[in-house]
Amino acid sequence: MPGTRQPVAKLLLFGATGDLAQRMLLPSLYGLHADGLLPEALTITGTARAEHDDADYQKFAEKALKQFLPEDRKDADKIKSFLHRLGYQPHDASDVEGYKTLAEKVGDVSGGLAIFLSTAPSLFEPVIKGLATAGLAGETVRIGLEKPLGYDLASSREINDTVATAFSEDRTFRIDHYLGKETVQNIMALRFGNSFFEPIWNAQGIDNIQITIAETVGLEDRASYYDGAGALRDMVANHMLQLLALVAMEAPAKFDGAAIRDEKAKVFRSMRPIAPDQVPANTVTGQYGAGAVKGEIVKGYIDELGQPSTTETFVAIKAHVDNWRWQGVPFYLRTGKRMTTRRSEIAIQFKPVPHSMFRNRGGLLQPNVLVIRLQPEEYIQILMMAKEPGLDREGIRLRELPLNLSLDAAFAGKPRRIAYERLLLDLIEGDQTLFVRRDEVEAQWEWIDAIRAGWTANDTKPKSYPSGSWGPSAAIALTERDGVTWQDD
Numbered sequence: 001m002p003g004t005r006q007p008v009a010k011l012l013l014f015g016a017t018g019d020l021a022q023r024m025l026l027p028s029l030y031g032l033h034a035d036g037l038l039p040e041a042l043t044i045t046g047t048a049r050a051e052h053d054d055a056d057y058q059k060f061a062e063k064a065l066k067q068f069l070p071e072d073r074k075d076a077d078k079i080k081s082f083l084h085r086l087g088y089q090p091h092d093a094s095d096v097e098g099y100k101t102l103a104e105k106v107g108d109v110s111g112g113l114a115i116f117l118s119t120a121p122s123l124f125e126p127v128i129k130g131l132a133t134a135g136l137a138g139e140t141v142r143i144g145l146e147k148p149l150g151y152d153l154a155s156s157r158e159i160n161d162t163v164a165t166a167f168s169e170d171r172t173f174r175i176d177h178y179l180g181k182e183t184v185q186n187i188m189a190l191r192f193g194n195s196f197f198e199p200i201w202n203a204q205g206i207d208n209i210q211i212t213i214a215e216t217v218g219l220e221d222r223a224s225y226y227d228g229a230g231a232l233r234d235m236v237a238n239h240m241l242q243l244l245a246l247v248a249m250e251a252p253a254k255f256d257g258a259a260i261r262d263e264k265a266k267v268f269r270s271m272r273p274i275a276p277d278q279v280p281a282n283t284v285t286g287q288y289g290a291g292a293v294k295g296e297i298v299k300g301y302i303d304e305l306g307q308p309s310t311t312e313t314f315v316a317i318k319a320h321v322d323n324w325r326w327q328g329v330p331f332y333l334r335t336g337k338r339m340t341t342r343r344s345e346i347a348i349q350f351k352p353v354p355h356s357m358f359r360n361r362g363g364l365l366q367p368n369v370l371v372i373r374l375q376p377e378e379y380i381q382i383l384m385m386a387k388e389p390g391l392d393r394e395g396i397r398l399r400e401l402p403l404n405l406s407l408d409a410a411f412a413g414k415p416r417r418i419a420y421e422r423l424l425l426d427l428i429e430g431d432q433t434l435f436v437r438r439d440e441v442e443a444q445w446e447w448i449d450a451i452r453a454g455w456t457a458n459d460t461k462p463k464s465y466p467s468g469s470w471g472p473s474a475a476i477a478l479t480e481r482d483g484v485t486w487q488d489d
């Protein structure tokens, strides 16, 4: 069973009453159930401290489904049959002794058990110990871990070491939900399923790469977690570096967990460490002040938090991958809260043509840009030069036009699955391809820790930026110094 791609017979969900469970996990499991993708006999046991019996929890889950499922996915019969799969055991995860009762509720695990930890990382240690003592960590059991997996290399190693005492790497599934997104997987289809990008997908063909994850929301109800984390740890250390790796990696020989993760890990290990004296020139941090987002007046971070803080809600970084393919190509990363618009996007800016034959006739050229939009829309677009119709008597007019591949439109008839559907199914079936391996996580933290050390050494404080903007003006200067403009429209 371990490491093999066999479906398990049982699922145990920690944090079963939490926000993630209600908004994502239960609706995703239902979606898989409704489409007949879950093993026929799969049972799902939820656990958290709240006192519920099975019937109560089924009601709780029904309410979550009613609230969070899109209307067209609600089917009364299917909801009813899904709820039959659910059971519940109240349990305090920090009580290592109490796991016996949980194990009794789960019952025989010889047919395979997948555990999903949707709880605070501070509970990982007692959970692992408790599971091991109660016989819920044997060879037939695999475990899925939600982020954050630590807050630096040392704490991440500690978590990984603890997990490794009970679960081998081939039974450990570290979740980065970005990898469950269709458009993210499409980066691989685009690069390795088409022949014409590869010859120019390198320092000879590409001028720079920009990765943006912009949110319009502020703190929401994540204040205590977010203020201790900040944008670098919350977004860059995982999602943005995973995107960077998929864009920068060499072609894996096969679509499988080992081949793809080997190539991503090589990228992380090739990232140029940013030394403390280089940090001020290569990073910008910001914190949102008051402003207006989409016409709505919003408070600044400190007012929202209710106390002083130097946590960054925005970060921009100029990164390099020091290998043959990418020598000299800057990767500009940028993420922030309370930005102008919600957008996750990768923009690949190609080199200009070596010589413009149109210049003497007034024609202006822009370098080609490939835009991979991940959110909120899903499309791939190539900005290409075209000639405007006309007799050209006043000069040749050239215009940048988009060549569009709209995934939303092309696959309009196909159900679009949320990332957790894919990831939960892969966990249940034992496919690790879209989960993050330990060496990847640790190489990511090593690079991130150097930046944080640089901020400490330079006493870096985030610059204020108005809510509803693209961050502090220093972020614009970060690219403009290199003659590069952020792809903002």
Ligand code: NAP
Pocket: 014, 015, 016, 017, 018, 019, 020, 021, 047, 048, 049, 050, 091, 092, 093, 094, 117, 118, 119, 120, 121, 123, 146, 147, 148, 225
């Ligand atoms: P949450 O709403 O605070 O829920 C936490 C869950 O854990 C609840 O079911 C809670 O139920 C349970 N819990 C807390 N202390 C417990 C204990 N001592 N023993 C047993 N159960 C306990 O958190 P969440 O937003 O669902 O997030 C869960 C995890 O996913 C966190 O690690 C978070 O960082 C991560 N995550 C969340 C999101 C998101 O969008 N929400 C996104 C990415 C990652 P009781 O209070 O009844 O025990």
